[in-house]
Amino acid sequence: MADVNYKKQAQDYYAKAPTIILGSGASAAHGMSGMGELADYLVAHMDVSNLSTVDLDVWENFCGILADNVGLESALHKVSASEELTSRIVNATWNLINKEDLDVFQRSLQDNDMFPLSRLLEHMFKSSLKKINIVTTNYDRLSEYACEQRRIHYYNGFTHGFFRQLAEPTEITSARRANIWKVHGSLDWFQSPLEDTVALSNILCIPENYQPQIVTPGAQKYQKTHLEPFRSIIQNADQAISQAGSYFCIGYGFNDEHIQPKLMAACVRQRKPITIIAYSLSDSVRNLVLDGKAENYLAIERGDKDDQSIVYSSKEDTPFTVDTNIWSLEGFLSLII
Template structure:
């Protein structure tokens, strides 16, 4: 497919139209990678070095088989092809969480000391703030979305309530953002703090089990965290608390959406795809920003005119963007619209 000419001003106007009522934002690992957290390739390298130190016997033999598959097809595909045992999976979860948490601490320190403003913080300031909260669905384990929300002056509703061993209680979590209750005639009216409702169907670095129940604790504990690694086992684990409730709320938000903003997500997760891809295919307006479009994402952009997809490209001799708009391929030199920071500067803060 040869790139077609692009009316850039008309394209910017169309991009701005995407930010209206009913927007649900989907955040994948690409956004965290842009902030300095490891992606799947770096995680695979880390696991290849660390897991042999943590396992023995049958698990060591199984890991040797998995390591060969990871080299051949990548981490996610390998874990789908050959799911680990429960004990090997525990080692993978623990090592993955520690590796990501260490990188997260470095990014958070920069935010805390004012050296960095997260891209998502800038974005949230431009999104409409419905009274029910801004729905954000993320497959990431890190807490950058939560931090970005608070840095933008918003609340971060994670469905948990409490600072120490916070309990999963979505009603109390929502009510904790109520700022005023008034009676107008016979009608009770409530006013809530503007907030993001952050739904994490794959878990979070601050989720743990305590006395058989899921809890949220912001610090680092030397006990297993509740995260789901890629692979077939995630389907078994995804139906346990708190993953099940976050997944149900995420799918409900996707089903009600009138438009999607999808950032750094590869369309390779069946937990979400059951709802997300059919909604896009049905005509829901969709804007996709990513470093590199997956084959699934390209197929959606080529088949459905309601999808605008933007990825990195070398245009001529400079870095720019490749765009699918109205099922037509375009190239934009010198403008990295695929990067959320540049997108905000060019489209939302021109």
């Protein structure tokens, strides 16, 4: 009976035109680095030349904390990084993720079916929907690539072209559109020498006198997101969450203060349904959703092997295992498309 229930539950939640929430797990499926790999890269490749003695001490302390198996975000919260040190961490992060992002783009040129997200969006637009909202904490451009592969117009805060400037949502019109709200910034966002934010398409290195506008973990994250364009993007993401009929979380760990408070309020107060798929459900998902007060949820993670999934449903008293891959987006689409 559970087998029938979860399939119908997945379809019912999907029929409510979900806002899609992408976390790092969605990009990890395409080989992008997560926090662990980023921490290793920073330790190995960070440019510490000509740093002040104080900054060097902070950096060595930070590396020592990481060596004690503390996660990257927690480690960055434990040190007080100067503006210069933070800038170098941002640049090193950009260098790693941008290279991986461009590698994914190159692979996608050879494989028109590379992104399951493409098929999901295309299927959603076969309905009467005019707009789909995607909220993501990721810096990469995989959402944009997925849209472009299926000729889906999108808006992500900027005008079109190679040198893009901030634009209101009403400036860019199309019959159907995906909105991509990148609450922690994007690889192609930079602060220019004029101190405004511009977006530069698929460049190989950081231009001179330009600063990447990505928000790395740590205390700086909360200061930076009070500034534009982050403030407007987060407001739009909040609105997308508030207005959604349901939520579809892909590889999202519920560890971001910019998204999950409003998300959980909607799931608890308004009983809005939520679907979560991931390689492994985070402790935050278990605490906030499975053991929390969310009343309508379907959460799925990988079992002992790729073609096995563990299903947690608000309609069932205990989790159960199915011998098929429905924990990945590729696999889950078989339930709803």
